[in-house]
Amino acid sequence: xxxxxxxxxxxVKGLDRLPRQQYEIASEFSSPDAILLxxxxxxxxxxxxxxxxIARAGAGVNNIPVADCTSRGIxxxxxxxxxxxxVKELVIAGMTLGSRGILNGMDYVNTLGDMTDGAEMxxxxxxxxxxxxxxxxxxxxxxxxGLGAIGSLVARAGLDLGMDVIGYDPALSVDAAWRLPSSVxxxxxxxxxxxxADYISLHLPVLDATRGLVNAELLSNCKPTLKLLNFAREExxxxxxxxxxxxxxxxxxxxxxxxxxxxxxxxxxxxxxHIGASTDEAEENCAIMAAxxxxxxxxxxxxxxxxxxxxxxxERSEGTRIAISNNNVPKILGHVxxxxxxxDLNVIDMLNKSRDDVAYNLIDVAVAPSDDVIARIRGxxxxxxxxxxx
Ligand SMILES: NC(=O)c1ccc[n+]([C@@H]2O[C@H](COP(=O)([O-])OP(=O)(O)OC[C@H]3O[C@@H](n4cnc5c(N)ncnc54)[C@H](O)[C@@H]3O)[C@@H](O)[C@H]2O)c1
Ligand SMILES: O=C(O)CC[C@@H](O)C(=O)O
Numbered sequence: 001x002x003x004x005x006x007x008x009x010x011x012v013k014g015l016d017r018l019p020r021q022q023y024e025i026a027s028e029f030s031s032p033d034a035i036l037l038x039x040x041x042x043x044x045x046x047x048x049x050x051x052x053x054i055a056r057a058g059a060g061v062n063n064i065p066v067a068d069c070t071s072r073g074i075x076x077x078x079x080x081x082x083x084x085x086x087v088k089e090l091v092i093a094g095m096t097l098g099s100r101g102i103l104n105g106m107d108y109v110n111t112l113g114d115m116t117d118g119a120e121m122x123x124x125x126x127x128x129x130x131x132x133x134x135x136x137x138x139x140x141x142x143x144x145x146g147l148g149a150i151g152s153l154v155a156r157a158g159l160d161l162g163m164d165v166i167g168y169d170p171a172l173s174v175d176a177a178w179r180l181p182s183s184v185x186x187x188x189x190x191x192x193x194x195x196x197a198d199y200i201s202l203h204l205p206v207l208d209a210t211r212g213l214v215n216a217e218l219l220s221n222c223k224p225t226l227k228l229l230n231f232a233r234e235e236x237x238x239x240x241x242x243x244x245x246x247x248x249x250x251x252x253x254x255x256x257x258x259x260x261x262x263x264x265x266x267x268x269x270x271x272x273x274h275i276g277a278s279t280d281e282a283e284e285n286c287a288i289m290a291a292x293x294x295x296x297x298x299x300x301x302x303x304x305x306x307x308x309x310x311x312x313x314x315e316r317s318e319g320t321r322i323a324i325s326n327n328n329v330p331k332i333l334g335h336v337x338x339x340x341x342x343x344d345l346n347v348i349d350m351l352n353k354s355r356d357d358v359a360y361n362l363i364d365v366a367v368a369p370s371d372d373v374i375a376r377i378r379g380x381x382x383x384x385x386x387x388x389x390x
Contacts, residue, residue: 002034006026007036010290011057031049034298043065044065044068062235073384075303077293078290082288104267139163141196142155143196145201148172148203168189190213224249254269322362322387324336332359332381339380
C-alpha cells in the first residue's frame with residue numbers, strides 16, 4: 001500500500017487515478033511515500049525520510065525546495081501544459097478588462113439599483129457611457145515573455161485577435177519552438193520587447209535569473225500606454241517599480257494574478273486572487289497528470305515530467321526492478337553492476353540517464369536481490385538512494 005499525503009484541494013478525478021486497493025490518500029500521514037500538492041509552500045521539515053516523490057499539480061515549482069529534494073534523491077514532478085488553456089483564457093480577459101471600461105462601467109451600473117424608471121435609466125446610461133470608452137486589441141502589439149506551454153497559447157490567441165505578436169524566450173525548447181506560429185516575431189532581448197509592445201504578458205518561471213526581472217530600468221523604456229499582464233508569479237516583477245511607473249505615467253495599467261500591499265485599490269491596477277488555473281478543467285487535467293506520473297514512478301520507477309530528474313521509462317520485464325539515484329560521477333554504475341554480478345544476479349534489462357548532478361538507473365534482475373546486496377549497493381560512495389520495486 002502506498003501512502004500519498006495531499007496538500008491543497010486536489011481534484012477527485014486525479015485522486016481516482018490512484019486505486020484505493022493500492023493507495024491510501026490523506027492530508028495527514030507520519031510516513032508518507034509521496035506528496036501531492038498545488039501551491040502549498042512546502043518546507044523540507046515536512047518531507048519525512050519516507051518520501052520518495054513529490055508531485056505538483058500545476059506548472060510552477062517555486063513552492064517546493066527542489067534543490068534539497070534532488071540531494072535527497074526525490075524526483076519533483078509537475079504537469080506542463082495541463083493548465084495552460086485556463087491561463088490563456090484569463091489573459092485574454094485581462095487584456096480586455098485592461099482596455100475597456102468594463103469594471104468601472106459595471107460598478108457604475110450597480111449604483112443605479114434604486115432607479116425604477118427604465119426609460120430614464122436608458123437615457124442616463126447613454127449619456128454616461130462615454131466615461132467607459134476603451135480601445136480595441138486588434139492592430140496592437142502584444143509582447144509575450146516566455147514562450148512555453150502558456151506563452152505559445154497566448155501568442156496564438158493574440159494573432160487570432162488580430163494583434164501583432166512579438167516574443168522573447170532565451171531558453172526556448174525545440175518542441176516549444178515548433179509549437180509557435182511562425183508569425184510571432186522573436187526579439188533578441190527583453191528590452192526590445194518592452195520598447196515595442198502595447199500589451200506585455202509574462203509567462204516564465206521564477207528562477208534566480210528571473211526574480212525581479214521586470215524592474216525600473218525595463219519600465220523606463222516602454223510605451224506610456226503599456227498594459228502589463230502578470231499571470232506568471234509575483235516575484236518576477238518589482239512591485240515598487242510597477243507602482244512608481246504607474247504614478248509617473250510611464251505604465252498605463254498593471255493586470256495581475258498576484259495581489260500585494262500597495263497595489264490594491266488603484267484604478268490603474270486590476271488584481272485577481274491567483275485564479276489563473278482555477279477552472280474545473282485545469283484542476284482535473286493537472287491532478288490527473290500528477291497522479292498518473294506519481295503512480296508510474298511509485299509502481300515502475302519511471303520518470304516523466306520531473307523538474308530535477310531525467311525522463312526515463314523502461315518497459316516492465318520479468319523479475320525484480322531496482323531503482324537507484326546517485327551523484328552523476330563516473331564508476332558508480334560499474335560498482336553497482338559488480339555488486340549484482342558478485343551475487344550472481346543476472347541483469348535482464350537496464351536504463352541509466354543523468355541530469356545535471358544526478359543520475360538515475362532502472363535495473364531489472366532475474367531474481368529478487370537479498371537485503372545484503374541492496375545494503376552493499378546503498379553503501380557505494382555516491383549512491384543517494386535505492387529502491388526495490390516488486
Ligand atoms: N497564474 C496561474 O495560476 C499560473 C498557472 C500556470 C502557470 N503559472 C506560471 O507560469 C509559468 C509558466 O508556465 P508554463 O506552463 O508556460 O511553463 P513552461 O515551462 O511551458 O514555459 C516557460 C517558458 O519560460 C521560458 N523562460 C525561462 N527563463 C526565461 C527568461 N529569462 N525570459 C523569458 N522566458 C524565459 C522557458 O524557456 C519556457 O519556454 C509557471 O512557471 C508558473 O509560475 C501561473
Ligand atoms: O494550483 C493552482 O491553483 C495554481 C497553479 C499555478 O500557479 C501553476 O503554477 O500551475
